[in-house]
Amino acid sequence: MQARKKYIFLTFLVSWLLLFFFGGDQLRRFAFFSGRKAEARKNWPHWTDRTLLKNFADPEELQRDGDRSLLLPRERRAAWLSVYKNSRCRMETCFDFSRCEKTGFKVFTYPRERDQPISDSYSKILASIERSHYYTPNPEEACLFILSIDTLDRDHLSRQYVRDVDEKIRGFPLWNGGRNHLIFNLYSGTWPNYTEDLGFDIGQAILAKASFDTESFRPGFDISIPLFSKDHPQRGGERGWLYQDSIPPKKKYLLVFKGKRYLTGIGSSTRNALHHIHNGKDIISLTTCKHGKDWEKHKDTRCDKDNVDYEKFDYQELLHNSTFCIVPRGRRLGSFRFLEALQAACIPVLLSDGWELPFAEAIDWSKAVIVGSERLLLQIPSAVRCIHPERVLAFQQQTQFLWDAYFSSVDKIVHTTLEIIKDRLSPHRSRSRFLWNTLPGGLLVLPDFSTYLGDFPFYYLQHGSSPSEKFTAFIRAVSQAASLSQPILRLIQAVSGSQYCAQV
C-alpha cells in the first residue's frame, strides 16, 4: 500500500515537472496565467484638455431648477390621484391620510356575517387585529379597514374560495373604492399560471399578500407577508431551535433540500434541477415526483430511484442538522419552507427569483438569508462553502431574532404589518431600518416613546454611546399627605444625597 502510494505520488510529480518545463509556454497562453500580461491595460485616456471640459450643467441652471411647469403643485398632486391608481397606487395617491389625523392610527374590522364561513387562519388574523390596541369598533374613527370576507385563499379550485366577492364589497357602504382598506391574501391564482390575480377588484386597497412578485408589488404601498400554515399559533409561538452558538457550525450537513420535483408547469425549471447538486455527503438534495393525482403520467427515468432515496431521510431531521437550507420557489414564489427554515436556524438559501421578501420594507434580509439566483443553482454549493464561520454564526443568530420578533405567531405577523403601515403615516416618527433589524426588534421599540436611539436601553453598545450618568428618583407614596412624616423625608434625603441623583 505504502509503496503504491509513493509511486503514484512520484509519477504525478514528474509529469507535473515535465509539463512545466516543456509546456510552460503554451500554458501561459491559455487562461492559466492569463497571457494578457504581455499587453498594456487600456485605461480610460487622460485627455490633455480635460481641465477645459464644460460642466454637465450650467451651475446657475442647476441651482435654479425652478418649477416652470404651468401646473401648481396642488394641481399636480390632484392630477396624480386620477392617474396613479389601482396597479400604480402609492400611499400619496390611494390612501386618505386625513382619516388618520383626528384619532390616530385606528383599525376597524367589518362585522362578521353569520352565513359566511371563515378559515382558521383568517379568523386568527381578525382576532389579532381585534386584540391589538389599534382596534376600534367604530368605523367613524377608523383609519384602516379590514374586510370580514375571507380573502386568504383565492385559488378558485380551493374549497375555501369565497365566490362573488366583487358583489359583496360593492354592497359595503364603507368600501369607498377600497381606500384605506387592507386585504390579506396567502394564495392567489391557480393551476397552471398561478397569477397574482385575486379574482376580484381590490381597487385602491393595500394588499398584504404572501408570495408577492416584485413586478406586481406596489412599492411603499403593498406589504409582502410570509406564507404561514393554518396551525401557526395565534400568539406566543414556539421559539427558534438554536440553543447554542457553535463555531465552526458543526452540523452534519452543509446544505439540504427535500421536496417535490415538478416535472411540468410553472416553477418546474428550478425544482427539476435541484437534484444536480446532491452529493450524498454534506449536500443532500432529495426530490420526489409523487404529487398530484396523475404524477405517473409525466414520470421520467429518475423518478423511481429518487422516490426511494426520498424516503430515506426525514425532513425534520434534515432541518435540524443542516447549516443551510435551500428554499426554492414552488408553484408560487413563497413556501412554508421559508418560515420552517428560519425557525430551525437553518440559513435559507432562496431560489425564488422576483420574490418580494416578507416585510422587506422593514427587514434587511441580507443579514439572515442567502438570496440565490434560480439561474445560478450550480454556484450555490461553492458560494455557501466560502462563507466564513463567523458570518454563518451571525446569520444563524439573525434568523432566530427575526423569527422570534416578527414571525413566530399570527399576532406578530399581523402586528408587524400594522406597524409598517403606521410608520408610513408619519415618516418623521417612524422606525429607522436599524431599529427594525436589531434586537429587540421593531415591535418592541415604539417611536411614540422616542425616535432617538440613545433613549432606549438596547443600543448603547452598537451605537457607541453610554447611558446617562444620572438617575431620576421616582417615589411612590401611599401614605396620606397629612402624615407626610419621617420615613418618606428620610428616603428623599437619602436619595438626594447620592451624587448621581438628578431629580426626585
Next chain:
Amino acid sequence: IMCASAKYNTRGPALIPRMKTKHRFYYITLFSIVLLGLIATGMFQFWPHSIESSSDWTVEKRSVHDVPVVKLPADSPIPERGDLSCRMHTCFDVYRCGFNPKNKIKVYIYSLKKYVDEYGTSVSNTISREYNELLTAISDSEFYTDDVNRACLFVPSIDVLNQNTLRIKETAQALAQLSRWDRGTNHLLFNMLPGGPPDYNTALDVPRDRALLAGGGFSTWTYRQGYDVSIPVYSPLSGEVDLPERGPGPRRYFILSSQMALHPEYQSELEALQAENGESVLILDKCTNLSDGVPAVRKRCHKNQVFDYPQVLQESTFCVVLRGARLGQAVLSDVLQAGCVPVIIADSYILPFSEVLDWKRASVVIPEEKMPEMYSILQSIPQRQIEEMQRQARWFWEAYFRSMKAIVLATLQIINDRIYPYAAISYEEWNDPPAVKWSSVSNPLFLPLIPPQSQGFTAIVLTYDRVESLFRVITEVSKVPSLSKLLVVWNNQNKNPPEDSLWPKIRVPLKVVRTAENKLSNRFFPYDEIETEAVLAIDDDIIMLTSDELQFGYEVWREFPDRLVGYPGRLHLWDHEMNKWKYESEWTNEVSMVLTGAAFYHKYFNYLYTYKMPGDIKNWVDAHMNCEDIAMNFLVANVTGKSVIKVTPRKKFKCPECTAIDGLSLDQTHMVERSECINKFASVFGTMPLKVVEHRADPVLYKDDFPEKLKSFPNIGSL
C-alpha cells in the same frame, strides 16, 4: 473550490508526527526538488515578460476632440423605450458576470467617439467634465476591465448626464449601434438631469430598452426597484468650496431655505412659516443687485442682506430641499456638505442610494401637503437625535456625494452586491459614520441564548511538566457535575505524557493533546475535541477551587455566555506619573480582568483568539511567554463591549508554599512585565477596551445565616 476566505486549519497545532522519520526525510527531499524546479521554471518563463508588461503600461494622451467620428444614418435603429417591468432576473444577463473568488463585477467602458448625423452635425456636446471624471474613476477602480469579452457591465462613453444637452432620437441611435448593445442588456447609463420642459419626466427620455439606469430624480413610478439605481444630482460646488465640518449642535437658524426660483406656491407657504416663527426661519433667494463679477451661484439674499452660499447653510439646523421642475436637486448635496439636516419636500421622490442608505437617520421627509406643519414636526425631534442626523448628513456627503468618483463607486457597489449577495456590504458599513464604526461594538454573540445546562463544559488544562499537581487538578475538576470532557494540552515536546494507566480515573472522557511547540496560545486553540460551548480554562496548579465554586461559575456563565467568567480578578489603572497603564493585583474595590488560570468562556473566543487577534499580539505573547490571559481579556472586552464577571470571594489561588518561593523582586518584575503587556495591547487595539466593574457574583444564600444543607452551593471558599 476557490474561496476568497483563508482556509482554516481545523486540526490545530497538535501535529503529532504521523509519518515515520525515514519517510519524512524522503518526502521533504522530494518536495524541495519540486519547489526548486518550480522556482526555476517561474524565473525562466515569466521573468522577462513581466518586465516587458510593466514598461508597456501607458496612458493615452490626446485631446477629446481627437476621436473617431461615427456617422449615424437617419434610418439606423432606435432601441425600444425603457421596459418598466425589468428586474435583475428578467433583463440582466447574470451569466456574463460569472463566479469569481473576488466577487467583483467587471466593467467595460466603450471608447470615446464623436457621433454625427447624416448632415455631419454633432449629435451631442463633447463629454462633460463630470462624465469624464466618472469614467476615469471606473477606469481606476477594481471593477474595470479593458477586455470586452470578460465584462459583466458595459458603460457607454456617450454622455447622457443632462438630458437637455442631447438630441434624444440620435443619442438613442448611437446607443443602439454599440458593439455589445444587445437590446441594452447589462448596459449602465448615468443620468442626473432627466426630462425636459414642459413635463419634466422623472427618468431619462432616451429610449434605452433593457439598459440599467443610474438616475438622479426618479419618482416612485419610474424607478424600477432592485434594477435601477437612484443617484444624487452632483453639485459642482462640492469640488470648489471647502466647508470644514462643523461640530453638531444648535445653529443660529432653525429652518433655512436657500433655493432660488421656487414655485410661487411653495414660496408663499415658506413665507407664511417665517411670518409665524420669526427670526428662526430664514428664507433666501436670488440676489438682484449684485455687482458685476460676483457669481450669482455663490450669493443668496434676504431682503437687502447678502449671504455667502453655501457657507450660510452651516448656520442652520434644518435646510429645506424642495422639488423644482425635477425631483432631484443639487442643493441636497450642498446641504449635506454643510452638515445641515435636509428636510425633503418632494412627494414620490426616490432618495439617492435609497437601496442601501437609511435616510431616516440623516433627513426628515415631509409630504408636500404637510408643509404648513413643518415647524412643529421639526420641533418634535429630540435635540440629541438632531445632532446625530447632522453628523450622519455630513457622513453621507463625504462617502457618497462629494465627487463623481464617490457617486459612481457607490453605484457600482450596489450593482455588485445584487450579483454577489452573499458577499454584499452590510447595512452598518454603508450607514455608520467612521466615528460610530470606531466606537460601536457588534457583539458576535448578540442573541441572548441561555445554553442548556445539560451541555456542560469542557475543561482545558495547560500543562508542561507538573504532573503531580496536574493530577490533583484533574481529580478536583472531575468532581464538578457539569463537566463533560477534560482536555489536557501537553505543551512539553521533550517529554512524553505519563502512560495511560497512570492518569487518574475520572467519569468523563479525558483527552491529551500534544502540541508541536511550547506556545501559550495553544491553550486557546479551538480544538475539534471541544464539543461544548463553555470552556473552562484552568492552570495545572489551581488546586484549591472546590467543586461547588466551579459548578456555580458555570451556572453564572450560562446566564452570560458572552463574558469571561472567572475567579482570580485583576485591575488595570492609569498611572498619572508615568502616563501609562499599570497592572494591579492587590485587593481593590474594582475588577476589570479575570485571569484565565481559572475562567469560563465561550469557545468562540478561542476561535477569535487564534484567527482574529488584532495585530501581532498572538505572536508577541508566544514570544514573551506571558500575558496570554490579558490578551484574552482585551479580545473579549473589545468584541463584546462588556465587562468580565468575577465569581465568588476567593482571592488567593496559589498554594501557600508556592508563593513563598517567589521573592519580592521576582514579583516586581512580574508586575512590570504585566503592565507592559497592558500598554502594548492598548496600543495595538488603539483603545482601552477593558471595562471596570465594582460587583461580583456570589450564590444567593452565600454567607446568610441559614442551614448549610439547604444551600445549593455550600462549599464556597472564603479566601
